[in-house]
Amino acid sequence: MEILRVNSLTKVYNAFKGAKEVKALDGISLSIGKGEFVAIMGPSGSGKTSLLNILSGVDKGTSGEVYLNNRDITTMKKDEVTLFRRKNIGYIFQDFNLLDSLTLEENIALPLILDKVNPKNIENRVNELMSFFNIEDLKKKYPYNISGGEKQRVAAARALINDPAIVFADEPTGNLDSKSSNNIMGIMGKMNQDISSTVLMVTHDPFAASFCKRVIFIKDGKVKMEINSNGDRKQFFDKILEVQSIIGGVS
Numbered sequence: 581m582e583i584l585r586v587n588s589l590t591k592v593y594n595a596f597k598g599a600k601e602v603k604a605l606d607g608i609s610l611s612i613g614k615g616e617f618v619a620i621m622g623p624s625g626s627g628k629t630s631l632l633n634i635l636s637g638v639d640k641g642t643s644g645e646v647y648l649n650n651r652d653i654t655t656m657k658k659d660e661v662t663l664f665r666r667k668n669i670g671y672i673f674q675d676f677n678l679l680d681s682l683t684l685e686e687n688i689a690l691p692l693i694l695d696k697v698n699p700k701n702i703e704n705r706v707n708e709l710m711s712f713f714n715i716e717d718l719k720k721k722y723p724y725n726i727s728g729g730e731k732q733r734v735a736a737a738r739a740l741i742n743d744p745a746i747v748f749a750d751e752p753t754g755n756l757d758s759k760s761s762n763n764i765m766g767i768m769g770k771m772n773q774d775i776s777s778t779v780l781m782v783t784h785d786p787f788a789a790s791f792c793k794r795v796i797f798i799k800d801g802k803v804k805m806e807i808n809s810n811g812d813r814k815q816f817f818d819k820i821l822e823v824q825s826i827i828g829g830v831s
């Protein structure tokens with residue numbers, strides 16, 4: 581089943597104050613199926629952030645279509661997109677974006693609180709996810725009371741709380757040392773393996789991408805190449821490095 585389909589997506593940033601017009605996305609088409617774990621890679625300036633912003637409804641493309649769960653988000657009004665995002669998309673950010681004034685269980689529950697879900701159902705869902713990620717003991721703690729690795733697990737639980745159609749991860753290993761990178765990628769792999777979450781991640785990091793099953797390489801706003809893992813992470817890592825050296829550009 582297809583969760584995300586992108587058809588001929590373009591994004592042009594208009595000329596502004598002496599800066600020239602930039603074509604950041606130049607006819608991107610791609611498809612992500614249910615249960616896939618896919619990375620988008622590409623050199624700096626290749627259009628990764630522009631793409632993710634449009635896929636997640638934060639920004640509008642210039643032309644093209646983005647179907648998420650069979651709905652074209654490019655034609656939705658602003659309020660409709662906001663609601664649609666909350667119901668269908670989970671996010672994992674580079675710095676995890678936890679709110680310091682809320683306990684960890686409140687952080688995880690927030691999307692459901694905003695959606696006015698019945699408190700008992702919220703409690704059950706939070707408990708279920710805290711148990712899945714092995715963080716039941718952290719319920720009443722605050723983000724500044726816990727380690728980086730624990731924050732990662734809380735952020736992953738929050739991303740899944742609304743049972744989203746897809747989880748977008750934006751450079752999730754961007755600020756982490758290799759141990760923590762391993763940790764968060766393990767968590768995302770577990771989400772994908774154990775509960776069939778569909779995950780699309782943007783990354784510069786070949787190590788992080790090697791946990792995925794497929795990597796789509798973009799450059800100059802176009803899809804340049806796509807590779808699939810045979811399940812051997814080390815081999816896939818080597819293959820990713822090889823493609824990066826062929827495609828070129830500073831990553």
Ligand SMILES: Nc1ncnc2c1ncn2[C@@H]1O[C@H](COP(=O)(O)OP(=O)(O)OP(=O)(O)O)[C@@H](O)[C@H]1O
Pocket residue numbers: 593594602603604622623624625626627628629630631
């Ligand atoms: N708001 C904006 N206004 C004008 N140009 C922009 C804007 N955002 C991005 N660009 C330009 O669009 C192109 C693609 O940028 P984008 O940030 O999508 O690339 P990226 O692959 O995410 O880069 P990086 O890996 O460095 O974050 C670049 O040339 C960038 O300078």
